[in-house]
Amino acid sequence: MVRTNIENQLDEIQDDILALASMVEKAITHAIDALRERDLEASQAVVAFDDVIDEKRFVIEERCVDLLATQQPAARDLRWVIALLHIAVELERMGDYAEGIGKISLMMGDEPPLKPLIDIPRMAEMSINMLHQSIDALVTRDVDLARRVCDADDEVDALHEQIYNELLLFMIKDPRSIQRATYLLWVTHDLERTADRATNIAERVIYLVTGKMLDLNLSKQVS
Amino acid sequence: MRFPRSLQWRITLAYTALIILVLGVVSFYLFTFIRSSFQTNLETRLEHEVRLVAAASAPYFSAQRNGGALQALTERMGENVQSRVTLIGPDGTVLADNREDPASMANQIAQPEVARALDAGVGINSRRGGAAGEELIYLAVPVIADDTVQGVARVAAPAAQVQANVNRSLAAIVLIGIAGTVLAVLIGYIGAARTTRSIAALTEGARQLAAGELDYRVNAQASDETQELAQAFNRMAASLRDLVRDLSLERGKLTAVLNTMADGVVVIDGNGAVVLVNYAAEQFLNVEGDDVLDRRFTEIIRDHNLQQLVARCTERQEVQHGEVEIPQWRRYLSVITTPLAEHGDSSVLLTMHDLTHIRQLETTRKEFVSNVSHELRGPLAAVKILAESLASGALKEKKRAKDFLRRINGEIDRMTLMVNELMELSRLESEQSSLQLAPLDLHPFIAELHEEHQERTEKRKIAFDIALPADLPYVRGDEEKLRQVFDNLLSNAVKFTPKDGRISLSAQQENGTVCLRVADTGVGIPRKHLPHIFERFYKVDRSRHSKGFGLGLAIVKHIVQAHGGEIHADSAEGQGTTFTVVLPAVMEESAN
Numbered sequence: 001m002v003r004t005n006i007e008n009q010l011d012e013i014q015d016d017i018l019a020l021a022s023m024v025e026k027a028i029t030h031a032i033d034a035l036r037e038r039d040l041e042a043s044q045a046v047v048a049f050d051d052v053i054d055e056k057r058f059v060i061e062e063r064c065v066d067l068l069a070t071q072q073p074a075a076r077d078l079r080w081v082i083a084l085l086h087i088a089v090e091l092e093r094m095g096d097y098a099e100g101i102g103k104i105s106l107m108m109g110d111e112p113p114l115k116p117l118i119d120i121p122r123m124a125e126m127s128i129n130m131l132h133q134s135i136d137a138l139v140t141r142d143v144d145l146a147r148r149v150c151d152a153d154d155e156v157d158a159l160h161e162q163i164y165n166e167l168l169l170f171m172i173k174d175p176r177s178i179q180r181a182t183y184l185l186w187v188t189h190d191l192e193r194t195a196d197r198a199t200n201i202a203e204r205v206i207y208l209v210t211g212k213m214l215d216l217n218l219s220k221q222v223s
Numbered sequence: 224m225r226f227p228r229s230l231q232w233r234i235t236l237a238y239t240a241l242i243i244l245v246l247g248v249v250s251f252y253l254f255t256f257i258r259s260s261f262q263t264n265l266e267t268r269l270e271h272e273v274r275l276v277a278a279a280s281a282p283y284f285s286a287q288r289n290g291g292a293l294q295a296l297t298e299r300m301g302e303n304v305q306s307r308v309t310l311i312g313p314d315g316t317v318l319a320d321n322r323e324d325p326a327s328m329a330n331q332i333a334q335p336e337v338a339r340a341l342d343a344g345v346g347i348n349s350r351r352g353g354a355a356g357e358e359l360i361y362l363a364v365p366v367i368a369d370d371t372v373q374g375v376a377r378v379a380a381p382a383a384q385v386q387a388n389v390n391r392s393l394a395a396i397v398l399i400g401i402a403g404t405v406l407a408v409l410i411g412y413i414g415a416a417r418t419t420r421s422i423a424a425l426t427e428g429a430r431q432l433a434a435g436e437l438d439y440r441v442n443a444q445a446s447d448e449t450q451e452l453a454q455a456f457n458r459m460a461a462s463l464r465d466l467v468r469d470l471s472l473e474r475g476k477l478t479a480v481l482n483t484m485a486d487g488v489v490v491i492d493g494n495g496a497v498v499l500v501n502y503a504a505e506q507f508l509n510v511e512g513d514d515v516l517d518r519r520f521t522e523i524i525r526d527h528n529l530q531q532l533v534a535r536c537t538e539r540q541e542v543q544h545g546e547v548e549i550p551q552w553r554r555y556l557s558v559i560t561t562p563l564a565e566h567g568d569s570s571v572l573l574t575m576h577d578l579t580h581i582r583q584l585e586t587t588r589k590e591f592v593s594n595v596s597h598e599l600r601g602p603l604a605a606v607k608i609l610a611e612s613l614a615s616g617a618l619k620e621k622k623r624a625k626d627f628l629r630r631i632n633g634e635i636d637r638m639t640l641m642v643n644e645l646m647e648l649s650r651l652e653s654e655q656s657s658l659q660l661a662p663l664d665l666h667p668f669i670a671e672l673h674e675e676h677q678e679r680t681e682k683r684k685i686a687f688d689i690a691l692p693a694d695l696p697y698v699r700g701d702e703e704k705l706r707q708v709f710d711n712l713l714s715n716a717v718k719f720t721p722k723d724g725r726i727s728l729s730a731q732q733e734n735g736t737v738c739l740r741v742a743d744t745g746v747g748i749p750r751k752h753l754p755h756i757f758e759r760f761y762k763v764d765r766s767r768h769s770k771g772f773g774l775g776l777a778i779v780k781h782i783v784q785a786h787g788g789e790i791h792a793d794s795a796e797g798q799g800t801t802f803t804v805v806l807p808a809v810m811e812e813s814a815n
Contacts, residue, residue, distance in 0.1 A: 011495070011519065019527035029550035056527075128550075132525070139522040 006071045013067070013084050014139070016060045020091045021135045023053050025128050027098035028194065032124040035105040035187065036117045046102035053095035060088040083204050087138065090197045094131065097190035104183050114170060114180040123159045123191045126152065130198035137205045146209075149202035156195040163188045230422065231415040238411030239404060246400040257392045261385045266347065269362040269378050272304045277366045277376035280310055284366050284373030293319040307359070307379040311337060313372055331375075336363040340375050349382055358382040421449030428456055437464035487556070487575035491520045491533060493568030507556060507575050508549075529558060529573075536560035537569045546578065555582045594760035598641060598772055602634035609634075644774040648759065651781035658701040658785055662809045665695050665730055665737065668702065672728065676713045684722050690729035696808040698737050704782045705806075711775045712741040712802050719745035719800070736788075737808045742801040748794040756792060 027049055034042035064085045067073065073081055130149050137146040167181040167188075279300065283292050293310050301308040301321030310319040315332025317325040331337050339346030340363035349360040363377040424441050431439035440460060441453040481488055487504030491497055497520045500512050508524055515523045521530055528547045536543045543560045555578040563570040609627045617623050673689050680687040709728075716726045724744040731738055748756060748763055755761045757780040760773040783790045787807050794800040 015495075015519075015521040015530065018521045018525055019530050022525050022527040022530075025525075026548065026550050135525070 006067070006073055006077055009063070009067045009071065010077065010080060010084075013060060013063050013081070016056065016063065017084055017087055017091070018135065018139070020053065020056045020060065020088060021131065023049070023056060024091050024094045024098065025131060027053065027095055028101070028124060028128055028131075028191075031098045031101040031105070032117075032121050035101060035108075036121060038105075038108075038110075038113065040106060040109070043102045043105035047099050047106070050095050050099035050102075053092060057088050057092040057095075061085065064088075079208060083208050086204060087201050090200050094194050094197050097194050100190045101187050104186050108180065108183050111180060114167075114177055114184060119159060119163050119166075120184065120187055120191070123156060123163065123188060126156050126159065127191050127195040127198065130156070130195050131201075134198045134201040134205065137202055141205070141209050143206055143209050146202040146205040150199050150206075153195050153199045156192060160188055160192045229419070231412070231419045234415035234418070235408060235411040238415075239408045242404055242407035243400075246403055250396045250400055253396055254389070254393055258385070258389045261388050265360060265380060265382075265385055266362065269306070269360065269380055270345065270364070272306060273362050273364050273376050273378040276300050276304075276308055276310075276378060277364045280376055281366050281368040281373065284368050294325070297321045304378065309377040309379070310366070311363075311375040311377060313341070313374050318374065331377075334361070334363075336361045336377065337375050339363070340365050340377075341372065352379070418449070421447075421453065425449070425453060425456055428453075428460070432460055432463065437467060485577070487573075487577075489520065489524075489573040489575070490563070491571045491573065493570060495519045495521060497523060498570070503577075504573075504575060507554060507577060509552060532558055532560045533571050533573065536562055536571050540564065540569070547575075554579050591759060595645070598760065599638060602638050605634045606631050641772050641774070644772065644778065648774060648778050648781065651778065651785060658704060660699050660701055660786075662697040663700045663702055663705070664697055665739075666691060668705070669728060669730070672706070672709050672713065675710075676717065679717050680726060683717065683720075685717065685720055686725040688725070688727040690727060692731060694732075695730055696732055696737060696810060698806040699809050700786050700806060705786075708779050708782050708804065709739075709741070711779050712804075715775070716741055716743035716745065716800075719743065721745065724799075732808060733805075735808055735810065736805050739804045739806065740801055741804075742799060744799040747796040747798055747800055748792065749796050750794075753792060753794060757790070 027046055030042060030049075031046045033039070034046060064081050067081055068078075071077075130152050133145055133152075134149045136142065137149060164185065167185055171178045171181045276297075280293060280296055283296060297308045297310055297319040298321045307322045308320070309317060309331070311331050312318050315330040315337065317328040317331060319325055320328060334348065336346035336348040339348075344365065346363040347361065349358060351357065352359050352361070358381065359379040360382050361377055361379045363375050365372045366374045366376050428439060428441040437460060440457045481499075481501040482503075484501070485503055487507045488499065488501040489497060489504050489508075490499035496517050497515050498517070500508075500510070500515055502512075505512050510523055520533070524530070526547055526549060528545060532543045532545045532547075535541075540562045542562070545558050545560075547556045547558050548554070549556065557576040557578050559574045559576075561572040561574070563572050609631050613624060613627055617627060669689060669691060673687065677687060713726070713728070720726060720743045726741070726743045729740045729742070752761075752763045756763065757776050758773075759777045761776075762773040780790055783804055783806070789805045790802065792800060792802050
């Protein structure tokens with residue numbers, strides 16, 4: 001099989017996307033680990049790592065622009081390039097959420113934790129799984145897997161609501177806990193947004209393969 | 224026209240062409256030869272005849288021409304030689320003829336054979352003539368009498384005689400030629416078939432060999448060169464089979480080595496596709512070998528550090544080292560990427576060594592150090608404050624000084640106890656403490672334990688029961704160390720069991736082991752703490768400033784394990800805890 005120039009370039013961009021996804025996964029994992037362990041050094045590292053993620057995103061953008069300018073891709077290839085470009089943006093935003101969690105951890109500083117973190121790491125794990133699977137779906141063009149990712153978003157949302165209510169209770173019971181509880185609310189919000197963006201990637205995979213753009217959140221509400 | 228491709232037909236055709244060519248040439252030669260020899264024969268015969276006629280008629284020419292006698296002579300002669308006989312005068316007039324009336328015949332002086340006879344002695348000519356108009360050969364000689372030419376004698380015979388003979392020969396030659404050709408084709412075809420049959424057998428053999436039938440052998444029947452070829456072929460097949468067997472054996476060994484080694488191995492080709500992945504690598508990366516082969520490694524090994532290592536290795540053609548964390552399943556890998564130059568297309572060999580365990584040990588060690596320093600910091604600070612107070616005046620107040628010194632002493636005892644326990648634990652961990660193993664009768668052993676602890680249980684109004692079957696086998700153990708184990712377990716039970724509670728120590732035999740259970744009705748251990756209670760410095764209730772350091776159960780566990788036994792704990796919060804110690808039984812001793 002002779003590989004064309006454009007195919008090689010697309011593969012390279014895809015490799016970069018995979019690298020970026022792996023960076024984001026690690027950033028979120030480390031951010032949550034640092035938050036749980038109260039490891040400020042590690043939190044600092046997560047915040048600093050966001051620059052690397054941002055840089056990678058620009059590398060991907062450059063490559064996409066380069067490909068568009070020199071190869072003039074048509075039809076399927078064009079759709080693909082644009083999709084990869086969007087996914088790079090989504091990933092970069094997820095990296096920002098990881099940075100946000102790192103910053104919250106730094107803000108919390110030496111304050112004693114409100115409670116042992118159990119549900120937030122679980123939520124993080126679910127979001128990271130969604131991200132991993134959405135990228136898996138992208139690579140294998142697996143529509144079923146992409147749909148499963150979209151479905152998993154409901155679970156994350158449910159967990160988000162549960163943690164939200166729990167933290168509200170804390171605040172009601174003890175107004176002194178309001179600041180710490182609010183910090184944790186930010187963390188859960190960042191994680192919830194991460195899951196949403198993973199869903200966006202999955203939706204884009206469905207669009208790429210089937211040519212149909214489903215807003216799954218909307219369709220679920222209607223039904 | 225397409226030339227037939229089969230060897231058999233080519234041989235047959237060549238054979239046939241040669242036969243036809245040879246037959247044609249020979250036939251042509253024979254034909255011309257026969258034809259000319261018949262011609263010569265006829266001419267010679269005619270010449271003999273005409274000379275006879277000339278000699279016989281000469282007297283009649285000389286003794287004045289006797290027409291009647293000449294005519295009679297020609298008729299007689301003609302009858303004898305079975306030819307047309309003509310006698311001609313020197314001026315060309317026909318004197319006698321045995322087929323036509325001489326008077327009606329034209330002057331013959333102009334005929335070439337007559338003119339030639341008069342001129343050179345013999346004349347020959349062939350032309351159509353006579354009444355029938357057939358082709359005749361004329362032969363004439365002069366009639367000489369008294370040394371003068373008296374006239375010409377001529378004989379004529381039909382040329383058709385020659386042609387008939389020639390035709391008969393030609394028919395025979397053609398017949399033989401056709402028969403020969405048919406025979407040649409037949410022989411050629413059969414001969415070629417025999418040769419090509421051997422070749423076809425070899426072809427079939429080669430086909431079977433190519434299809435992987437390495438045990439196929441060619442049957443060598445013919446005793447010619449093809450037999451040698453067949454034998455050579457069979458030898459080749461045999462050595463090929465050996466070679467393949469050796470190779471697959473070698474490959475099997477390599478695969479076995481690759482799949483049993485603890486390090487992960489992945490080979491990536493120039494296009495970034497995975498071409499080899501061993502079992503360990505499958506485990507490290509959580510993939511199935513069949514799913515990942517020929518796929519891009521970046522899609523499978525989703526890690527940017529690893530991707531970077533491979534890219535740098537390809538780029539610089541240098542060995543690269545790196546450590547990679549796979550966050551999803553908390554694995555740490557040490558990775559070495561090596562360019563495989565001999566593949567020519569920048570393949571990369573990835574070897575992965577699992578560091579997860581080492582990292583865990585490091586973490587444990589770090590935790591241990593921080594725990595020890597934490598535990599020591601408390602008493603040290605207390606000693607420091609007490610000593611400072613003493614120095615700054617408390618020494619003068621005797622009562623306070625005494626109290627301070629007692630407390631300093633207490634703190635130092637605490638630290639000494641901890642250091643001793645730590646050393647004991649360290650000895651047990653490094654397996655330096657040698658156990659004095661001997662068969663141990665559990666009845667007196669447990670009775671003693673019961674006696675020792677009874678005082679404390681009675682003081683706290685706790686019931687302490689013992690349940691031992693009479694036929695309990697001996698266990699192999701170090702009595703002193705085992706006493707330490709049960710002292711610890713029973714002390715814990717007493718400590719955490721409230722007033723009016725119950726503690727029981729029971730034993731029973733189970734599949735070649737003895738299970739000893741220490742059960743209490745105490746506060747119990749929360750479920751989430753259960754897996755950790757045997758860890759060093761682990762305390763269920765950290766806030767309560769308990770006397771222990773969290774080392775007791777760690778020591779207990781190590782002693783039991785050194786005996787080849789196991790220990791585990793079951794607990795329900797608020798209802799009590801049961802520790803089960805399983806020790807190997809000594810079966811012979813119990814039988815005695």
